[in-house]
Amino acid sequence: MVVDGPSGSGKTRLAAALAAALRAGGEKVSTLSTDLLATWREPFSFWSQLEEQVLGPLARGEQGRLQVVDWTGPEPRPGGWRRVPVPDLLILEGVSAGRRAVRDRAGLLVWVELPDRALRLERAVGRDGEHTRSSFRAWQDAEDVHFAAEGTRAAADLHVPARLDRPVIGP
Incomplete structure (x- = not known):
């Protein structure tokens, strides 16, 4: 499953x-965010790393x-390593997660939308x-170009409006 949409x-x-919800039903689920790989300068160029280090191995069982990005210094740099166990279901989420390169392997592409760019920025x-x-x-400018080139919104199986009654992070 892939969850994509603007920042x-x-x-x-x-x-x-x-x-x-899936874990409560007994599924072995892993989530993986593209935020672990993206940088301000190179927001979408990590795909070959993701394929080589995670998607390829998981496909082989x-x-x-x-290797994730370390954001603790003034500039992001290569950081530590994170293990990704073989799940029953991988939920890949983040800006650009629903790109063409993965769509034929994703059981479901979910597009999360908040059309108000200024509100998304805030x-x-x-x-x-x-x-x-x-x-x-x-980043928002780069997202616009990426999503237009990839046609991600149009390719999504499910469109979910953003929840404005809750913060992005938190309970």
């Missing part, structure tokens, strides 16, 4: 809720092992801090 629309929250900055505002503006 600040609630993809992570939806993916977590779906995973919890092997555990994945992903939600993202509220989540990640005021220091990210200018970076998120550039």
